[in-house]
Amino acid sequence: MPRPFRPVALLPRRRRPKRTAGLAILTLTAGLLAAVPAQAAPAGQQRQRDFAAAAQEFGVPENVLLGVSYLESRWDFNAGTPSTSAGYGPMHLTDLREAGTGTHHDEGAEDARGDDARQAKLPVTPAPTTPPAGLQTIDEASRLIGQDVATLRTNTTQNIRGGAALLAKYQRETGDWNAAVARYSGAKDTAGAQAFADEVFDTISRGVSRKTDDGQSVTLAATPVSPARDQADTSKAGTSTTECPKKVSCLSVPAPYQELPKNDYGNHDKADRPKSQKVEYIVIHDTEGYWDTAMDLVTDPTYVSWHYTIRSTDGQIAQHVPTKDVAWHAGNWYVNAKSVGIEHEGFAAKGTWYTEAMYRTSAKLVGYLARKYDVPLDRAHILGHDNVPGTIPATIRGMHWDPGPYWDWSHYFDLMGAPLSGFGRPGSPLVTITPDFATNQPAFTGCETAGKLCPARGSGSVVLRSEPNDSAPLLKDIGLRPDGSASTMAVSDIGSRAETGQRYVVAERRNGWTAIWYLGQKGWFRDARTTSPAFGLVVTPKPGLANVPVFGRAYPEPEAYPANVPVQQVIPLPYTFSAGQRYSAGNVLGSEYFWATTFDPANHVVVKGKTRYVQIQFGHRVAFVKADDVRILPAF
Template identity: 40%
Template sequence: MRENKKIRVWIGLLTVVMVGVLFWWPAPRVSAESGSTLQSDFQQAAKKYHVPEKLLMAVSYNETQFNDHNGKPSVAGGYGVMHLTDAAEQVSTAGKKSQQLPDSSVLHTLIKAAKLTGLSETKLKTETSANIEGGAALLANDQKQLGHSLTSDANFWYGAVEKYSQATTSQAAEFFADDVYQTIKKGVHQAGVTLTAQKVSPVKEQPNSFHLDSDTATVEGPDGLPIEWVPALYKVFDKQGNYGNYDLADRPNDGAKINYIVIHNTETTFDDALHLFTAVPNYASANYVVSSDQGTVAETVQPKNVAWHAGNWYINSHSIGIEHEGFATVGGFWFTEAMYQSSAKLVKYLAAKYNIPLDRQHIIGHDNVPGLNPAAQKTMHWDPGTYWNWQHYFELLGVNFKNSQGSGEIITITPDSNHNLTADSGQKVTDNGVDLPLKGSNFVYLYKHPGFTSDLISDKDFSSGTIGTTEKDDWSDKAVTGQQFHKVGQSGDWTEIDYGGQNAWFYNPDGANTTNATGKLVTPKGSQPVPVYGSAYPKAAILKKDKVTNTKAKALYVMPVGQKYVYGGKLTANYFNSHFDANSPKNVIKGDTQYIQIQFNHRIGFVKASDVKVVSQ
């Protein structure tokens, strides 16, 4: 193995990094009016334009989750809970204008809605009731254009719903419409709006007069997902033999099992991310990229091959990386429902195909990936960050973290916005000292002692001092939704857990921010602390035999005697010794050391099975 190949594992997710956030949107709100009014707005608009009420609500939910983003345009220039588009209004990203979208009628539905309703564009943008009227008018107009009556039977509106998606391919249009009808089947109760679950069987044989293109390229993903093949760059870059932007493999047939799916965000636009992966010698790639606008997906590296995305060669070798368009600090704005829906369907498909557990030790964020050594740990990424909605995302995967079980020795972090990061606690989320929204945050702060006056905990391989901060990228003092820890005790409203070799406290009145869980716990076997690693590599002697040098498992931390951490599975050591234009099973060097994965702190970790004992709760 060439020494210069190792350089790529330290390269971050993208070469385009957001240098400070000059701009952010306020916390999302549901409506300028009350939640109860929102329900009546749907009723009145549906009645006025003869659109099935349940259909109108389901369309809105799948466009925005009933979120109007404070009257600001979405990344596609969409306004309000019905996402009425005006492409002339493009949002800023980190102080710069986003790429201008092509001038197309589908990107100007706001203007069309104004003509159909007689309401001003300003009203349609800023008043929720008007915005819903505009959406209802568009649906009714699309239905009539298809030559169908304005029937009260939602089953006969499938084509109009496809059109409303503004999708540019038939796959994307069908994907959106199928999600809308699935929402009607499952029901929704959110933001004061109740859509009772109802049986529905949409008629899909309606003629499609909207002339959408069909993408028939062979890709790996679930049926109906709007996905296309956009191959990442694969070539030798120089005379020294450096190459990229990924490695050929034959996972899992070559012995390198796929254990993880890593969730990223791009910190750039969808198009720019694809350019970096497919056209630039960037030493970085991902298996998939998901757009914010319509939730369309580009497959850039086949799952059997190894994308360079996680900054940890062991994790790269055993994972699939999925990028999501957007900027983490304004993630509540960029992370759209279309994106969540597409990503979750893709993850559910991949997890089933490769037998990956649907939990937070295997469906992880880039911020949960450990470094390979202490120096690397300090520089590891923090995306998708504070505003990725893990609770909602896992619900789409069919997992609800808030389903309580067990005695409470193992707890799942499930923050409740009414009892976490509240303004009266004095807690903040900041970016270079500038306050960011509290609403939508996905974590609890961890303190050295019970009480808001206590210092936040820190991490020796991240923090420059001994006190944690409220900065968005300071992962050392945050426990995130879905992560599980051993509960040590309770003092009033405060819960104590074992975390990263420390004792950490977080605000948890009456258990509001946690849910009891079942599982296994891992603790040192003997009377000495146990090393915690960032990989499950074979012994150095085994690697050396295959001419792999300067690569060995290095301890990041130690697990103190008496502490316990949640079990994430047993692994046998291996190392992917890749070479350009070669995917031989011989590239996977197998060892005999057994490791156990744990949730150690904000990031996962690995301990040698011989050092610990595993106990059931």
């Protein structure tokens, strides 16, 4: 058995520290050890006491320990499941042997470009690789505290002790706490590691308090701190070749625009946005693989592309395609031509969780892009890949469903300063879906094995039923199941599921249940703190129309196309939007089609028509209706 770790004095309280920049933070943080002492933690706050005790045992400033844990896990236990980068528990101790891998991208036949005129011919997506070997930290933590790795994965007290022991070891080896925190991130590059450390110390300066997913109240008191840095200044991490907010680490990893044999090319299209087309959307994806695999794929000219990737461990950003150009990412060419796509290292189907470091950096990037392109910060414009509609009936079943039901949209928008709840007149017929993420735990299946229950984890998804009772069948999605069968609780099945931040019109209320209009049906759910009243506009068929067609793209009328551009058919989706039904209105859009089928961008044409469309929240995915077919009304 490894010899138990014996704590040593890490902070030079009685002797004067050496006058080096790297050790300046020791003087700064030495007084913080007693910021929230163990004996001051209120009764019942076991996790708070665990942090205080571990900090004292291993000589780690308690604020630093709390800050690191918050950036990794927000102090959550996450039902003992691993993060997207194989980390367990509040301290995100990584164990590659247990975390496993998986992909949902091989379940569908989505053409990421989503253009009938030129489909992207893709190689088979490679099987997901294992996480980088450098992320195996649980073994060292086990050796340091004399606890087996299974205990460190499942026991939060020992997990916190293991993380504290690792931080103390890194401080002894590096000489200062800034470098120790940066090393704890697991980032291989200096800029990414320092960006993580900057976020930790910013969190310490601001303070934070929350209740964890397993009911523990934890507080990090605000303590202004300005750590000295021997490493790179991340305020200059973005270069002239990247489009990123200040004070984040942003790499340039270009996706190749390359001519290929047989008049083919890859892996994106040159454009001149927003001059040529307005950017209307930012689309959130997950990679279904690890960082290194994503970097390999996006730099393959025969593969598809996206604009940015964000790493799980530290929130590192890589930009691949200039935002003025059109990447092939969303499976719908209309959306691609008018969006920026951001991939996040992670697995939607594994029941895994996304790190706070990733959420924070992503929120900064989306906020920056929203300001740059005047994109409203709401769920009609900030879409998940799972909200992008199929282009025609034949493509609906192949569309992807990432980032999945475990992406915390509410927290994400809070970080962007655009909370999703709290607006609207009480009793409004328009509501925003706002369940409590931690306590809302639908019984999804198939995270690991088809039909098997997923771990009980927080989710932003609300499951809809055909009648106001818990045993009623789920709704039908005729696009996903042409045979007319009901949706299922499979984690990948979005046919009867509303998502946090989406807005719907109330169809009926009965005995604590609420029904919303959804894919032409009434979808029922228990409305105990599940929705918030909303302001906004709704659409309904014009008088005299029994129903109106619903589309997956907003293309122009045939007369708008020049002679050298083939007319793109506007084919209705197989759903019914009938008189008497109402749906939340998003954008009012002009009709456009970006003709780009050649390597030479001089041949690219933006076709603009007279037909106008209204984007609606029709089901889990958005859809489009012709403005001439509907009335747009305030939600009274």
